Amino acid sequence: MTDTATDTLAQKDRSGEVISGGHLVAKALKSEGVDTIFTLCGGHIIDIYDGCLDEGIRIVDVRHEQVAAHAADGYARQTGKLGCVVTTAGPGCTNAMTGVATAFRSESPVLHIGGQGALTQHKMGSLQDLPHVDFMSPITKFAAGVRSTDRIADMIAMAARECFAGAYGPSYLEIPRDVLDREVPADKAVLPQPGKYRASVKSVGDPADIERLADLLVKSERPAILIGSQVWMARGHQEAIDLVKKLNVACYMNGASRGTLPPTDSHYFNRTRGHAFQNADLLIIVGAPFDFRMGYGKRIRDDLTLVHIDQDYRTVGKNRDIDLGIAGDPGTILAAVLAATTGGSDNGAKSREGWLDDLRGREAAATEKLMPLFLSDQSPIHPYRVAWEINEFLTDDTVYIGDGGDVVTISAQAVAPRGPGNWMDPGALGSLGVGTGFSLATKLAHPNKEVLCYYGDGAFGMTAFDMESANRFDAPYLAVIGNNSAMNQIRYGQMSKYGEQRGNIGNKLGDIPFSKFAEMLGGYGEEVTESQEIAPALQRAREAIASSRKSAVVNIWVDPNEYAPGTKRQTMYK
Numbered sequence: 001m002t003d004t005a006t007d008t009l010a011q012k013d014r015s016g017e018v019i020s021g022g023h024l025v026a027k028a029l030k031s032e033g034v035d036t037i038f039t040l041c042g043g044h045i046i047d048i049y050d051g052c053l054d055e056g057i058r059i060v061d062v063r064h065e066q067v068a069a070h071a072a073d074g075y076a077r078q079t080g081k082l083g084c085v086v087t088t089a090g091p092g093c094t095n096a097m098t099g100v101a102t103a104f105r106s107e108s109p110v111l112h113i114g115g116q117g118a119l120t121q122h123k124m125g126s127l128q129d130l131p132h133v134d135f136m137s138p139i140t141k142f143a144a145g146v147r148s149t150d151r152i153a154d155m156i157a158m159a160a161r162e163c164f165a166g167a168y169g170p171s172y173l174e175i176p177r178d179v180l181d182r183e184v185p186a187d188k189a190v191l192p193q194p195g196k197y198r199a200s201v202k203s204v205g206d207p208a209d210i211e212r213l214a215d216l217l218v219k220s221e222r223p224a225i226l227i228g229s230q231v232w233m234a235r236g237h238q239e240a241i242d243l244v245k246k247l248n249v250a251c252y253m254n255g256a257s258r259g260t261l262p263p264t265d266s267h268y269f270n271r272t273r274g275h276a277f278q279n280a281d282l283l284i285i286v287g288a289p290f291d292f293r294m295g296y297g298k299r300i301r302d303d304l305t306l307v308h309i310d311q312d313y314r315t316v317g318k319n320r321d322i323d324l325g326i327a328g329d330p331g332t333i334l335a336a337v338l339a340a341t342t343g344g345s346d347n348g349a350k351s352r353e354g355w356l357d358d359l360r361g362r363e364a365a366a367t368e369k370l371m372p373l374f375l376s377d378q379s380p381i382h383p384y385r386v387a388w389e390i391n392e393f394l395t396d397d398t399v400y401i402g403d404g405g406d407v408v409t410i411s412a413q414a415v416a417p418r419g420p421g422n423w424m425d426p427g428a429l430g431s432l433g434v435g436t437g438f439s440l441a442t443k444l445a446h447p448n449k450e451v452l453c454y455y456g457d458g459a460f461g462m463t464a465f466d467m468e469s470a471n472r473f474d475a476p477y478l479a480v481i482g483n484n485s486a487m488n489q490i491r492y493g494q495m496s497k498y499g500e501q502r503g504n505i506g507n508k509l510g511d512i513p514f515s516k517f518a519e520m521l522g523g524y525g526e527e528v529t530e531s532q533e534i535a536p537a538l539q540r541a542r543e544a545i546a547s548s549r550k551s552a553v554v555n556i557w558v559d560p561n562e563y564a565p566g567t568k569r570q571t572m573y574k
Contacts, residue, residue, distance in 0.1 A: 017185075017186040017187075018183040018184060018185055018186060019183060019184060019186045019189055020047055020050075020051070020149075020180070020181060020182065020183045021047060021149040021152050021175065021179055021180040021181060021182055021183075021184075022045075022046070022047025022048040022049070022050055022051045022180050022181070023047070023050065023051035023054065023055075024051070024149065024152040024153045024189055024191070025047075025048045025051055025113065025152055025153075025156065025175070025180070026048060026051030026052045026054065026055040026057055027051070027055060027153060027191055028152065028153035028156035028157060028191065028192070029052070029055070029057060029084060029111075029156065030055045030056075030057060031153070031157070031191065031192060031193070032082050032111075032156065032157070032160045033081050033082060034057060034081070034082055034084045034111075035056075035057060035058060035081075036057065036058040036059075036060055036075060036084070036444065037052060037057060037058070037059055037060065037072075037084045037085070037086050038060050038061075038062060038067075038068040038069070038071040038072045038075070038083075038084070038085050038086070038437075038441070039059060039060070039061055039062070039068055039085065039086040039087065040061060040062055040063070040064065040065050040068055040087060040088070040092060040095075041061060041088070042087065042088020042089065042092050042115055042128075043088065043115075043127075043177075044088045044089045044092075044115025044116065044117075044128070044177045044180070045086055045087070045088050045113070045114075045115045045180070047180050047181050048086055048113070048180070058444075060440070060444065060469070060473055061469070062437070062440070062466045062469045063465050063466050063468070063469060064095060064463065064465070064466060065085075065087045065091075065092050065093075065095035065096040065099075066095050066096060066098050066099050066433060066437075066462075066463065067099075067433075067436055067437040067440070067463050067466040067469070068085045068086075068087065068096060068099070068437070069085045069087075069096040069097075069098070069099020069100050069102075069103070069110070069112065069437070070099040070102065070431075070433070070434045070436070070437025070438060070441075070463075071083075071085070071099075071437035071438070071440050071441040072084055072085035072099070072103075072110045072111075072112075072437075072441070073099060073102060073103040073106065073108045073110050073170075073434075073437070073438075073441075074424065074434075074437055074438035074439075074440070074441030074442055074445075075441040075444070075445055076103070076108045076109050076110055076168075077106075077108055077232075077233065077256060077421075077424060077438075078399075078421060078441060078442050078445040078446060079445050080233070080235050081109075082109050082110070082111055082160055082163060082164075083103075083108065083109065083110040083111070083441075084110070084111045084112075084113070085099065085100075085110060085111075085112050085113070086112075086113045086114075087112070087113075087114050087115070088114070088115045088128065089114060089115040089116050089117060089127075089128035089129065089130065089132070090127070090128025090129065090130050091128065092114065092115065092128070093112075093114045093115075093130065093132045093136070094130070094135075096112060096114075097135075097136070097139065098431055098433070099431075099434075099437065100112050100136070100139055100140065100170050100172070101139040101429055101431070102426065102427060102429045102431040102434060103169065103170045104139045104140060104141075104169050104170055104429075105427055105428040105429040106229065106255075106256075106426075106427030106428065106429070107167045107168045107169055107229065107230060107233060107311075108168060108169070108170070108233065109163035109164055109168040109169065109170070109233075110163065110169075110170040110171075111156070111159055111160055111163060111170070111171050111172075111173070112136070112140070112170060112171070112172045112173070113156075113172075113173050113175065114132050114136075114172065114173070114174050114175070115128075115174075115175065115176075115177060115180070116129070116132060116145070116174045116175065116176040116177065117129040117176060117177060118176050118177045118178035119147070119176045119178055119179060120178055132172070132174045133145050133172070133174050136172040137172075139170070140169065140170045140171050140172045141162045141163065141165070141169040141170065141171055142158070142159050142162035142163075142171040142172070143171065143172040143173075143174075144158075144159070144172075144173060144174070145173070145174040145175075145176070146173060146174065146175045146176075146179055147176075147179065148179065149179050149180075149182040149183075149184045149189075150184045150188050150189050150190060151190070152175065152179070152180075152189075153189065153190060153191045153192060154190050154192060155173055156173065157192040157197060159171035159172070159173050161197075161198065164201055165201075166311050166312045166313070167230065167310065167311040167312035167315065168230075168233055168234070168311070201234075201329060202328075202329045202331075202332040203327070203328035203329050203332065204328050204329070204332045204333055204336050205309075205326040205327060205328040205333055206326070207336075209324060209326050210326075210333065210336045210337055210340055211340055212324060213284075213307055213324060213326070213337050213340075214337050214338075214340035214341045216282055216305060216307070216324070217247055217249070217282065217337065217341055217347075217348070218341050218346075218347050218348045219348065220281055220282035220305075220348065220352075221281055221348075221351055221352065221355060222279065222280045222281045222282070222352070222355045223247070223249045223250070223280060223281070223282040223283075223284070223352065223355075224249065224250040224251075224252065224269075224276040224277075224280040224282070224283050224284070225240075225243075225244060225249050225250070225251055225252070225283075225284040225285075225286060226251075226252045226253070226254055226273070226283070226284070226285050226286065226288060227240050227251065227252070227253055227254065227257045227260060227286045227287060227288075227330075228254045228255055228256075228257055228285070228286060228287035228288025228289075229254065229255035229256035229257055229287060229288065229427070230257075230286070230287025230288070230310065230311055230330050231257045231260065231286055231287045231330045231331065232255075232256040232257045232260065232420060232421060233256060233287075234287070234311065234329055234330055234331055235331065236287075236329065236330040236331020236332070236334060237257065237260045237331070237420045238331070239330075239331040239332070239334040239335040239338070240257075240260055240286070240330070240331070240334055241260060241261065242334075242335070242338055243334045243335075243337065243338045244261070244267045245267060246338060246342075246347070246349070247338065247341060247347055247348070247349055248267070248348075248349035248350070248352045248353070248356065249267065249284075249352070250267065250269050250276060250280075250355070250356055250359050251267045251268060251269060252269050252270070252273050252276065253268075253270075254288050254293070255288065255423075255425065255427065256421075256423065256424065256425075256427075257287070257420075258412075258416075258417055258422075258423035259416075259417030259418065259419050259420050259421065259422040259423045260420050262416070262418050262419065263416035263418075266356070266360075267356075268416075269359055269363060270363065270416065271362070271363050271366035271367060271413075272359050272362045272363050272366065274299065275359070275362055276359065277299055277300045277301065278300075278301045279301075280301075280304055281304055281305060282304065282305045282307070283300060283304055283305070283306050283307070284307045284309065285306070285307070285308050285309070286309045286310075286330050286333075286334065287309065287310060287311065287330045288310075289310070289315050289318065289319075289428075290308075290318060290319040290320045291319070291428055292428075292571075293428065295571075296319040296320065297319050297320025298320070300320065305323045305324075306320070306321075306322045306323050306324075307322065307323060307324045307325070307326070308322045308324075308325045308326075309325075309326045309327075309328070309330055309333055309334075310325075310327060310330075311327070311328070311329065311330065312327065313327040370384070370413065370414075373385070374387070374388035374414060375388065376531065377531050377532070378531070378559065379529070379530060379531075380529075380557055380558060380559040380560070381528070381529070381530070381531050381534070381556060381557060381558045381559060382531075382558070382559055382562055383406065383407065383410050383482055383484075383558045383559065383562050384410060384413070384414065384562075385531050385534070386407075386454075386480075386482055386534060386556050386558060387407075387410050387411040387413065387414035387415060387454075388414045389531075389534040389535050389538065390411065390414070390415055390452065390454060390480060390538070391414045391415045391416060392535065393452075393535065393538045393539075393542075394415070394417065394418060394452070395418070395450060396418040396419055397418075397419075397448070397449045397450055398417075398418070398422065398449070398450040398451070398452055399417075399421070399422045399423075399424065399442050399446065399449055399450070399451050399452070400415055400417050400422060400423055400424070400452055400454070401424045401425070401434075401435050401438045401439055401442070401451065401452065401453040401454070402415075402423075402424070402425045402426075402435075402453075402454050403425075403426065403432065403433065403434050403435025403436075403438070403453055403454070403455045403456070403459040403460070404432060404435075404454070404455055404456025404458065404459040404482070405430075405432070405456060405458075405459075405487070405488065405489030405490070405567070406456065406482075406488050406489045406563055406564045406567055407454055407455065407456045407459075407482045408425050408426065408454075409489075409564035409566050409567065410564045411454055412425075415454075424438050424442070432456070432458060432459040432462055433459055433462035433463040434459075434463075435453040435454075435455050435459060435460070435463070435479075436453070436463040436464060436466045436467060436470070437463065437466065438453065439451050439453045439470060439475075439477040439479075440466065440469060440470045440473070440475050440477075442477075443470065443475035443476065443477055444473065444475050447475075450477075450478070450542070451475075451477035451478065452477065452478045452480060453477060453478070453479050453480070454480045454481075454482065455479060455480070455481045455482070456481070456482055456484075456487075456488070457481055457482070457483040457484065457485060457486075457509060457512065457514070458486070458487045458509060460479065460481050460514060461509070461512075464479075464514075464517060467479065467517070467518070467521060467523075467551050467553075468521050470551055471521055471522065471523065471549075471550050471551055474549060476523070476545050476548075476549055476550050476551040476552070477545075477551050478538070478541050478542065478545060478551070478552050478554070479514075479518070479551060479552065479553045479554070480538070480553075480554045480556065481514050481553065481554070481555045481556060482556055482558045483511075483512070483514065483555055483556060483557050483558060484557075484558050484559065484560035485508065485509045485510065485511050485512075485560060486507055486508050486509055486560050487507040487509065488507075488560060488563065488567075489563070489564070489567050490507050491503060491504065491507040491508070491560075492563045492567050492568065493567070493570055494506075494507060496570075513527055513555060514553050514555040515527050515553050515554070515555045517553055518550075518551060518552055518553035521550065521551065522548070522550045523544065523545070523548060523550035523551045523552050523553070524540070524541055524544030524545070524548065524550070524552040524553075525552065525553045525554075525555070526540065526541065526552075526553075526554050526555070527555050527557070528554060528555065528556040528557065529557050534554075534556060537554045537556075538554060541553075541554050
């Protein structure tokens with residue numbers, strides 16, 4: 001490393017002083033913009049805490065490492081910065097793996113720092129010794145061990161760079177205990193200087209391809225665009241908004257990019273995606289892979305013009321042939337395309353009104369068809385009614401988090417977040433239990449926003465005890481539970497394949513009045529058994545959170561024999 005790329009502690013006139021590995025970790029994290037770590041304590045990592053206290057980094061300790069990893073992921077999604085989870089060795093690392101894997105499939109930038117037994121005890125059977133780097137490598141973009149104390153900060157910078165290289169994702173660093181505890185001369189400890197070792201990630205791709213896409217858009221009569229999670233994660237949402245509005249393009253939103261346009265916008269579309277994929281003459285997919293959620297690309301008509309934009313070259317055109325592929329930053333590319341269309345007197349916007357009017361009519365008809373379910377008064381409560389009531393309850397400043405199987409799938413048909421960043425879900429890994437960590441992190445990132453997490457009862461039971469952590473850190477949120485006493489998405493598939501007697505094996509849960517859980521933690525809880533009780537219960541919970549600063553639980557008993565359409569068709573497996 002050159003002097004222009006690094007800053008040594010000696011340059012701060014600290015010659016002769018020493019610094020420990022844990023304090024180097026904290027200094028390096030601060031240089032990376034990390035202001036919060038999520039953790040569960042362990043003997044291998046305590047010197048990191050000491051360093052974080054000196055550097056003013058907030059330490060948020062939870063009850064389970066899975067929640068810590070989900071919280072770091074959620075914090076990255078909400079802030080656009082590097083999320084950080086710190087765990088001890090052995091089970092501390094393995095407990096966090098689900099959260100790290102979720103971040104991997106969701107392309108979320110998370111740095112996982114893990115402990116390890118001392119180098120002097122290597123292969124001797126030290127406490128909690130496991131080959132962490134080996135099993136973390138397949139679920140991270142970068143995984144390595146730090147073997148000398150004076151390299152700690154440099155390795156953290158290396159891992160952080162990997163998190164933002166191409167499509168975002170997690171990195172893992174293992175730091176043995178003696179490496180972490182050792183003190184080294186401060187003038188020998190290399191600390192990369194912020195702003196001196198990063199390259200721009202705002203790649204625009206081949207200018208000729210930008211011109212080609214601009215030309216395709218201008219000439220298109222029936223264009224549609226689907227913006228995926230990368231658009232939000234890379235903070236390209238405003239560029240997407242500008243393009244669809246100025247060029248009059250039908251916009252569909254997927255994953256973390258839900259909420260980019262509010263449901264009141266004339267370019268917002270949700271229920272006609274299948275029709276658009278079959279009838280558009282130009283379809284642009286931005287920041288979303290052709291994975292199971294898109295039928296591996298098979299749900300798109302073969303003879304339309306298909307454009308795929310992604311941060312990762314390897315994802316462009318994977319599983320499905322395309323007409324044009326561009327690898328780069330989604331916001332930068334969309335801004336360049338828009339700029340390239342403004343040179344002529346006509347960008348084609350006016351000619352698309354008929355296409356958009358047709359889609360709007362189909363959207364209205366699809367909504368009208370669903371209204372009997374949304375407004376159903378049946379008992380037990382129809383899960384579609386719960387989703388409708390939640391949507392009616394949302395404000396412009398409510399972040400909606402879905403944690404479960406059918407509850408997430410069904411809520412996607414009703415819940416329309418009012419702004420960018422106001423939707424979170426498990427992502428492509430389909431992890432249950434993300435909601436508690438996401439809720440904690442979101443409230444810490446945005447103290448003035450309301451956070452509502454809609455759980456299935458199975459998902460709630462996985463991580464619920466860290467609601468206490470949310471209360472302890474003054475990050476209360478509203479937990480709404482669609483309770484059918486089952487892992488219902490899987491139950492349907494089993495019953496369809498094996499019949500009712502064998503279909504109920506391994507997926508039925510107990511009837512738990514979860515409202516009492518919130519009360520045990522000093523918050524508000526309410527059981528809801530009738531549809532007309534949902535809205536008043538949600539409002540009472542909102543008011544209770546405001547007054548008590550404790551999380552609330554509204555436990556809604558839903559019909560166990562109602563399922564999402566995708567569950568009935570088993571589309572997740574096709």
